[in-house]
Amino acid sequence: xxxxxxxxxxxxxxxxxxxxxxxxxxxxxxxxxxxxxxxxxxxxxxxxxxxxxxxxxxxxxxxxxxxxxxxxxxxxxxxxxxxxxxxxxxxxxxxxxxx
Amino acid sequence: xxxxxxxxxxxxxxxxxxxxxxxxxxxxxxxxxxxxxxxxxxxxxxxxxxxxxxxxxxxxxxxxxxxxxxxxxxxxxxxxxxxxxxxxxxxxxxxxxxxxxxxxxxxxxxxxxxxxxxxxxxxxxxxxxxxxxxxxxxxxxxxxxxxxxxxxxxxxxxxxxxxxxxxxxx
Numbered sequence: 268x269x270x271x272x273x274x275x276x277x278x279x280x281x282x283x284x285x286x287x288x289x290x291x292x293x294x295x296x297x298x299x300x301x302x303x304x305x306x307x308x309x310x311x312x313x314x315x316x317x318x319x320x321x322x323x324x325x326x327x328x329x330x331x332x333x334x335x336x337x338x339x340x341x342x343x344x345x346x347x348x349x350x351x352x353x354x355x356x357x358x359x360x361x362x363x364x365x366x
Numbered sequence: 367x368x369x370x371x372x373x374x375x376x377x378x379x380x381x382x383x384x385x386x387x388x389x390x391x392x393x394x395x396x397x398x399x400x401x402x403x404x405x406x407x408x409x410x411x412x413x414x415x416x417x418x419x420x421x422x423x424x425x426x427x428x429x430x431x432x433x434x435x436x437x438x439x440x441x442x443x444x445x446x447x448x449x450x451x452x453x454x455x456x457x458x459x460x461x462x463x464x465x466x467x468x469x470x471x472x473x474x475x476x477x478x479x480x481x482x483x484x485x486x487x488x489x490x491x492x493x494x495x496x497x498x499x500x501x502x503x504x505x506x507x508x509x510x511x512x513x514x515x516x517x518x519x520x521x522x523x524x525x526x527x528x529x530x531x532x533x534x535x536x
Contacts, residue, residue: 289459305492309452343489354497
């Protein structure tokens with residue numbers, strides 16, 4: 268059990284670091300948003316699963332489950348609002364040119 | 367009693383029910399005092415917020431009571447896809463060779479809440495972010511685009527999600 272918890276915590280840390288690295292590496296608003304928001308969501312979700320496993324079967328687990336469900340609803344909406352604002356402001360999408 | 371007032375009462379009762387479920391989950395106390403307090407508080411809150419929680423034109427039976435057993439399966443599928451796509455995302459960040467494109471496609475889903483669920487799951491899956499949702503027309507930013515053909519891209523991005531959501535909210 269401890270090893271599964273450790274695995275999920277490590278996954279959370281790795282996704283978080285790589286998401287932040289993606290913000291630095293990628294060229295424009297949309298690609299940076301992809302890296303930060305989506306990798307961040309997976310990271311936080313992994314940490315939530317790890318904490319659910321570590322508390323075992325109790326009332327606390329149900330509360331964390333509810334928080335996780337709310338997070339799954341609210342996080343993509345926040346990302347979508349940022350993307351929608353950028354799209355409505357006519358920001359140009361970066362694309363690779365084949366030479 | 368006219369139809370509008372009846373529908374208003376139904377909306378208040380449903381909102382109170384959902385708020386009460388949240389209250390019981392978060393307090394985890396089953397003694398009558400706490401339950402009564404929760405009922406009174408959720409009734410007052412639902413009087414203020416029922417117009418936002420359930421829209422006036424949302425009279426479809428299935429949009430209020432979705433089929434939960436398909437919903438649980440759908441949630442597991444979304445989480446599985448989220449992890450698979452996250453590992454692909456890691457590989458893209460390390461390799462640094464991306465091919466971002468904007469793709470347009472349409473959805474066959476009819477109810478509003480099903481469309482919002484589809485939009486959220488597309489955004490939740492790493493690699494795709496929904497830019498705009500206008501009636502049934504979706505604009506999606508795809509980080510590693512395989513194609514820009516509308517129907518083919520739609521099948522790759524939303525294929526399984528749409529088929530399952532159709533069963534949840536008809």
